[in-house]
Amino acid sequence: MELLKGIKLPQGLRRNLPVWLGLAGIGLIFLSSWLPDTGQEAAPAASVTSFQSQQQQLEEQLTRLVSSIQGAGETVVMVTLDTESEQVYATDQTTESTLSEQQQTSRQETSHVLLQDGSGQQPLVETTYLPQVRGVAVVCQGGEDITVVTRITEAVSVVLDLPASRICVTKMN
Numbered sequence: 001m002e003l004l005k006g007i008k009l010p011q012g013l014r015r016n017l018p019v020w021l022g023l024a025g026i027g028l029i030f031l032s033s034w035l036p037d038t039g040q041e042a043a044p045a046a047s048v049t050s051f052q053s054q055q056q057q058l059e060e061q062l063t064r065l066v067s068s069i070q071g072a073g074e075t076v077v078m079v080t081l082d083t084e085s086e087q088v089y090a091t092d093q094t095t096e097s098t099l100s101e102q103q104q105t106s107r108q109e110t111s112h113v114l115l116q117d118g119s120g121q122q123p124l125v126e127t128t129y130l131p132q133v134r135g136v137a138v139v140c141q142g143g144e145d146i147t148v149v150t151r152i153t154e155a156v157s158v159v160l161d162l163p164a165s166r167i168c169v170t171k172m173n
Contacts (some may be wrong), residue, residue, distance in 0.1 A: 051084040054131060065155060066138055071148040073141030074172060081131040089113070090124040135166040143171035 058079050067075040090113040097106045113124040136156050142148035149169045156167050 071142040075140040078137045080134040082134050086129045088127040090126040138169045139172045141172050
């Protein structure tokens with residue numbers, strides 16, 4: 001109300017101004033649902049990147065890591081993945097049991113949990129499993145030195161939780 005001190009308004013309007021402004025705001029919100037859509041929708045929450053881009057991103061990160069190891073030098077990394085990302089959707093289970101004098105019956109029904117958004121109904125993603133790494137090949141200038149090979153193998157093994165038998169490090173020609 002401090003803002004209105006310099007403005008000449010009738011006393012009744014001045015007292016009820018917050019109420020009128022609130023009603024006008026509610027009216028605008030109500031009318032906005034009837035306005036045509038501008039075509040700009042919010043981006044999906046967290047879309048899973050494609051299989052190839054996940055593989056490429058992992059290769060780039062490993063290349064930076066391995067090339068920073070002392071003695072590795074110039075490095076090329078190749079990663080092979082088992083499968084694409086997998087999404088597990090939330091489900092809702094309903095169990096109905098009836099008990100009569102002669103028998104007991106039970107019925108169980110499972111359905112996916114759906115979320116309503118601007119583009120329709122979409123299933124609720126409960127978990128996303130990233131692809132498993134099958135193997136890694138590292139080709140680098142320092143691949144002839146056994147200590148460099150050991151350092152690279154240990155680093156890749158720790159980062160990817162991968163056994164050393166699935167990591168190959170060799171010299172670049």
